[in-house]
Amino acid sequence: MKLFETIECGEVYFIAEMSGNHGGSVDKAMEIVRSAAEAGADCLKLQTFTADTITIDCDSPDFQTTPGGLWEGRTLYDLYEEAHTPWEWQAEIKEECERLGMDFLSSVFDPTSVDFLESIGCEMYKIASPELVDVPLIRYAASKGKPMVISCGMGGIDEIADAVEACRSVGNERIVLLKCTSEYPAVYEDMNIATMADMGARFGCAVGLSDHSMGWGVDVAAATLGASVIEKHYCISRKQKTVDSEFSMEPAEFSAMVRDVRRAKASVGRVTYERSEREERGLAGRRSLYAVRDIAPGEKFTSENVRSIRPAHGLAPKHLDDLLGRAAKREIKFGEPITAADL
Structure with missing residues (x-):
């Protein structure tokens, strides 16, 4: 697992989020894994839930998706039934990630998902933005002593502080906070990625960006502001319609993002008024x-x-x-x- 090794070297760690882009096909899931590795991802991320572990099968108004959103007109249960990654695939996906030199990461949504991921040797855990307020879940996952990557979409200062304290209360200091705007896709004017650097200073954690915007301009900007982690949803092609394909990156885009983010990170450098060797030749x-x-x-x-x-x-x-x-x-x-x- 190279998350903190990459961060400590001052480099950016790239997470490709498969989510439900496999469309219910294990072959498509494995294709995404191989494609993400080729595109330059350091880590392939899943989500470990079933419709029954994340919600209930109820069609009352409380359990309808948000009006006007990408998934309007569906019940939560129906959406999560389509979007989930079958648990019986996940050990195989993890093995393929490791064979290709990528880390494996998954979001947890209840204690059973943590226990399952423990059983297959998962080395770190992700907390999705809606689960930021589930302090008992965060505490339980953090109690396993493994790095915690926490998306902070919709999170106020107190809610983020509660999540960080939940980790620290069980002796887990290996925390990465991701600035996130919980819109699908996210509007640039709502991103406010300057908050990311404040999160790092305020909570004493490594920080990064979980980005739902289109393109990768925001990710380049985040790199110049100190992002150590960039997470983007990943698919083979947006023409292959799945639950998250509308705001996911295609392989060529992901590769270009990795290249440009690394260039941006390298260009920030250090404070110096010395001339470079190439500048000397231009005097x-x-x-x-x-x-x-x-x-x-x-x-x-x-x-x-x-x-x-x-x-x-x-x-x-x-x-x-x-x-x-x-x-x-x-x-x-x-x-x-x-x-x-x-x-």
Whole structure:
């Protein structure tokens, strides 16, 4: 498991979230695993629930999906029945992840899901945003002593603090908090990823982004603000309609995101006013003082016969005012640099 190893190296850890994009096919699930590894994911994430462990089969208004949302017109039970990943697949998926050099992660939704994942050797746990307020669940998962990745969508400061304290109350300090906007897809103006850095400072945890927006511009921005983890939903193609395909990344997009996030992270660097080696080679491209007319000995330097121009083989331009009005001590040809001796 390379989560904290990657974070401690100052690099970004990429999670590809399969969710229900397998569409009920184990073959499609395995295709997604292999594709995610090829696209550069460090980790493949599932969700470990059944419709019965996450809700009840009830069609009253309380159990209908949100009006106007992506899944409008369905009961929660019906949606989760379609979206769940059968538990009998998960050990095989985990083994394939490990064979391909990826970590395996899953979201837990009740104690039975934690117990099941323990039985197959899961090395870390994810808490989804809606479960942020389920303090007993968080405490139970954290009690296993494994890293906790917690999405904080819809979470207020007190709710996030409760989740962090639930982990720490059982001696678990290996916590990653993910800024998340629980919209599908998320609107850029609602992302407020500046909050992510504040979460890190406020709670003393590693931070990252669970991103439901389209594209990867937000993820590049998050990298420059200190994100250690980026999580994106992943599918083979959005043309293959599944419960989460509308806001999922395709392989080429995920690969481009990994590339651009790493470039952004590398470009932040450190605070320095030293020139790089490549910059040193470019110093000749600066300006300096040159004779732009022939200047005879004894002739005064003027703005007509001396100018600040490129390249930088002459006296620095800051000396121009000291030079003007002085008499030349030597003959200086057009195109010759002015030197310190001319002062």
